[in-house]
Amino acid sequence: MSISRAEVLKTSRRATIWPIAGLILAFVYLAYAWFAFDVGGVLAKADWERGALMSRDSFHYKYQVELARRNDELSVTVEGGRGTEQDPLPAWITTDGKQTRVDLGDGYRAVMNANALTYTEPDGRQFVAEIKGKEVVVNGYRAFLDETESRYRYFPETAPERTNVVDYADLVALGVLPDGSSFAPSKFEFHPDYYKDVRITRAQIRVQRYFFGWEYFWFGPQSPLVDKSAAEVWGIVWSGDRIDPALSNAEFVFLQFWRNPDWQHNEMFTALLETLLMALLGTFVAAGVGLPLGFLAAANFNPMFASRMVLRRLFDFLRGIDQIIWSLIFIRAFGLGPLTGSLAIAFTDTGTLGKLFSEAIENIDNKQVEGVRSTGAAAVQRYRFGVIPQILPVFVSQTLYYLESNIRSATVIGALGAGGIGLKLVQALQTHKDWENVMYLIFLTLIVVVAMDIGSGWLRRKLIGESTH
Amino acid sequence: EDLTEIRIGILGGENASDRLKAYTCLEEKVEALMGVEASVFAPADYSGVIEGLLGGNLDLAWLGASGYAAVYIADPEAVEPVLVKVNTDGSYGYYSIGFARVDSGITSLDDMKEKVFAFGDPNSTSGYLIPSIEIPQKGYSMKPGEYFKDIKFSGGHEQTIVGVFNGDYDGGVTWADGLGTWEEGFNSGALRKATDAGLVDMTEIREIWRSDVIPEGPFVVRKSLPEDAKVKLTGLLASLPSMDPDCAYGVLAGDAKGLAPITHKAYVSVIEARKAKIKN
Amino acid sequence: MTDSTLSIGQLHSHFSEMEKRRRLYTVLFIAGSLIIFFGGFSIAENLNSGGFWQGLSKFMDYPAAIVSDTLNADDWLVTIVGHVPALIETINMAAVSTLFGTLFAMILAFCSSRNLGIFAWIVPIARRLMDITRAFPELIIALFLIYLLGATPIPAIIAVAFHTAGALGKLFSEVNENIDKKPLEGLQATGATWLQRMRFGVLPQVLPNYCSYALLRFEINIRASAILGFVGAGGIGQEFRTAISWGAGDQISALFLLLFLTIVAIDQISSRIRRSLVGGAFQMA
Amino acid sequence: MLEIRTLTKKFADMTAVDSVSLTIPEGSMVGIIGRSGAGKSTLLRMVNRLAEPTKGTIRFHGQEVSSLKGAGLRQWQASCAMIFQQFNLVPRLDVLTNVMLGRLNHIGTVRSVFKLFSDKDRMDGLLALERLGIEQTALQPAGTLSGGQQQRVAIARALVQKPKLILADEPIASLDPLNAKLVMDALKRINEEDGITVVCNLHTLDTARSYCERIVGMSKGKVIFDGGPNDLTTDEAREIYGAGDDFNEAATSTSISAAASEKTPEADIDEPAASGKVVNL
């Protein structure tokens, strides 16, 4: 049968359509998805400011100077945490008992006293916010909620109630309010940039200043080592005079770091180990159970069709249910913790690995088996020398591959109940403020995942050589 | 039954890592008192603790009222309530607070017609159970599309607050103790935490609804624990505020007057409410 | 042979040594596995709030409760149908993220394959990028983005696409590095530009493998999207979470059935497509 | 002495080997030729019992081997070594272990599973390798060797089986000329020095002619020629290969120069130089 020129040309021309049609289809689908997920709307609503705050908080810590009006008590803390009260005060805060001056850096200053907050910008502009009665007055203006317009509006303190009303923009234009501040009847708040924050309400006057770094990362606020430089700590480690008579100085320093109550390095480490354990144990069990089952599900090993079918469906079933769902089932039975996580991993991956192994067994090169068989080898010997060397590389590489990916899965299962670093992460995330902890945990997780990647790659090369695949 | 371990469950979600820190002192005290190991578990959401208690895998936990109801409904023999937190003003209750953005013009539930309303976690007492009972009683149907345009579960109190503040939802509910000032997010509760975290500016949202007082959730112990273990644990907890106020502050998540004994009776109505919810 | 020749005796002793070493490795390997298995098990059991052996008897409780709820439900079929829109949302999430992920993976892969004649300095950069994107669990990214973008499916899509780009990128670049370079050389000899060489010399060779990997990833991404629903990203995962929180067995079983059927169906379809792709010529190229 | 009587093998409705009878005396070197699908491989595989005969008997030194089972069958397979076109080694195992696999039948199952070979086995293996000139590769994985080396490993494995009979199924079909020569020379030498019977499927006439004292031609499962190299006329070859009058012998070889060489006078300067002689192995 021969094809005419015209036909060839037509067919060839028609084939051009496919790549173009494929692209158009993808575009149409993405356009549909754009609207289905209302991407435009979501992006419009996205709060980028919050992203900026988050990234600042991830790598900064703040000093909080707070005057509680209930009892006129001044407290200077780090991150507002209990147990971090500063005494003596840092040089940029001075107080005479009545008035407290805070140097916010870059020429910004704040002065707090019992009823008022005075905030001065580098150019000399001053904003005075006072509590008068139950309300806050800023540079002589009061705020009220305009119910008809659902927003705050302002009037001069001296004018009769709600006359001479002006808008926020007017006050900014008049220089009464700094642009970007928030002023409501009971509150005035302003943060000129990401590193400073002043606020006054009926209950408290508060000034915050941010510094780069992770405060108390090495030693907690209560630790005797907290103010020491690295060289000093190093000196202590090697010095003979024990700080704590019961411990050597090296041990003491380590424990001070390890049990740092703020960063809880020991807890994080345990959590990491839990996650690792989940992945390791789960993958090992899956590989150990999957291999024999894989043999039983391989047509060239098990001639019984029915039992093979049953096993294959079992694999599908185990794989088909997600790890998360398995872990929910197991929480009821085995409680919370890494055992539950590893069982969930073991169940799903027994399905996956069993299937992979049975396919590998079915795909082995029969020539090798035949070669062994032709020497008069018994069945066991045929498997030992004809089959095992062939599937061992698959076994090793797939097991290691799943181990790698299970480290990531274990963080996820952990996050949703089983514990470990994943749970710590989610909990830190859910506070919406311990971003430095989140960052720390992410670094830890990434280090472990990458280390695992490298380690398993190394092991794979060691065990099965460079050239496979 | 030989006790080898005391396992304490904490409700996850809000600020669990801080709470874990706070619970280490309790852990030490339990170990000292009972002579067995104690460990604290903080699952990611309400159902984790509930499942843990139902499976007999936790010995002590502080539940929300609705969480207790969930456990009780699934298995009345699983746990018994022993203590409840008493607030500084002597009350042992808190409120479910409905709120909306100031600039949305919504001032009460009347303005929520055809708007999106958000609950927190379906196992939360204040974040779902109570409002889902009390709001329809006031005549606002809770079927999506009937009165409200849609009803959503944000997943937790923080998410509700952030969602409403962001405009994802028109209104939502969360909890607060009702004490202190609105601007600071009350004395304690989810709004206070969100304010402290810089997530919301309270002057940009306002209260649009408040529930009747909700009883604080109970501390529960596993029913099958040996009697003397139950007594010891209860005693330890009850004396905590006087013996170690700092520890109590952490364990009870803020200032409290103390802990008072409580029995199952106090939660019958919540349980009935939850049962009614399940039927629908 | 680089090393000098050995006598039979030397070979014999070398071999015996090698065997001994291998046997030692084997013994160490088995011992290590046993330690990991039993040691790990006992540590895990200790860390768990419940024990393994006590739990075994309760193992079927939860499934049994779900089954009995399902049997008692009146309109289970209606329940199932009611969840279909959420399922479609999840499938869409997975599809969009797989599409984007694959696109970025391709770019990364072409930039990270040494044998394609791209600028040498791009290669290590692209590789590190892939390592990083791969290492991030989707959940973390999703939670971050939910914080920024609100509880919609978009954070999940971005998170999954991000991870997909890294995971697929690695596989793709492996495919790229194993290509037959002859067609490339043939094209270069006709005076084709770099883009044309990639288009005609590389793409037709790798596209079937790309598609096959992308389809596998699509399956994985459906699960991932479902899981991300658990943390508020919408789709079937969110409904799952509600149902589980409420202990509504009939809902759980309905959702579970839907998800299971979807995954099995996609598994079947994609393995069929993959087989035909790798078997026959691929015309899209 | 190997006696094959009316040996038949049917696959579904097609007869691969059709009632073949052959008597092969001890110590001979026999080549089997025939076009693809003639049944050469199937015949050898039945002798080693890798394939079950449909009908007929195989006897070796009077013992019927076609009905052996279990340990007896494995015993027979051990004494009747097989060499394959694709070598059929285990590429991941080192060369020496591959050779020692030939001794599996003599080692207890449990010991062999843990690779507990005796020193004597090792020494035997090394000596066999040495005899084939590849002892230096003993510690390498077999997969890293060239084709010719691999085939020699396979022959070494056959040797340590201490076989009475070696069956080689197109042993040089995957090899380049130089290696092909090395392998055929090795087989010839084993045949001559150890007196082991060698039956060898070949797909090129010239190789069969140079190495085998007896040639069996098969076609469509039947033996249609059986004689010495000189009895194999072009007509006979034509019949074996089922070709028409235009058959020319060079056609069974695949080299371009062989075909073209007839045209160019220089080509036969000293063509026969190598053929027929055993070069130092």
Add this chain to the structure above:
Amino acid sequence: MLEIRTLTKKFADMTAVDSVSLTIPEGSMVGIIGRSGAGKSTLLRMVNRLAEPTKGTIRFHGQEVSSLKGAGLRQWQASCAMIFQQFNLVPRLDVLTNVMLGRLNHIGTVRSVFKLFSDKDRMDGLLALERLGIEQTALQPAGTLSGGQQQRVAIARALVQKPKLILADEPIASLDPLNAKLVMDALKRINEEDGITVVCNLHTLDTARSYCERIVGMSKGKVIFDGGPNDLTTDEAREIYGAGDDFNEAATSTSISAAASEKTPEADIDEPAASGKVVNL
């Protein structure tokens, strides 16, 4: 006219091509022979600029091509078609597209990415295929063709490049005799009919003798012979192949059964029918 002057290529410390100077007039058909590693491939690859010369110049019609870059370089490559031993087609693309790839240099990158070839390109490709007698395969994936067909596709691709020069690097080394002949005949015909210069590496003396009017012999990177087929005596050949007195010409061809063993004997049997005649091209 292709002028090569003191062209040199060094790889690390080894000199693959050592100061080669050659002048090849337009329309000639030149064969380059030499043992493996002599530098034949490297020489051709430098001419097409697939490899960068270390030293020396290449001029074509007076234009220096050894220093071209970017578009100019691609232009030169387009006019200097290359044919490879392994065909170097894109096996998954259909034959016609493969042929049209020869026109890539004339098509915008964007258009070509979407395979928007013009009808004229298609027609050109088809005509080239017809000329080589394989137009019936136009819609098949190139990978499904036999080696000989693939090489003819490669020649068709070269043809649509409308080259001034065709470089062929051992175009028949992977082919069986029949196909080798078809391919060489095709090249010869293109050379004669279109007057395109053809430079062809060959690894067998006899092929070079039959097809080329001029033979260049290389050894260790240097040109050591340059003359007509009849000037190439056995002594010259011996020098080119660096052999001693025991040299025999057959050594330049791959003997016993040649490398390609997959081929079934039937394929060879037809061979003589075709030999010596130009089959329908």
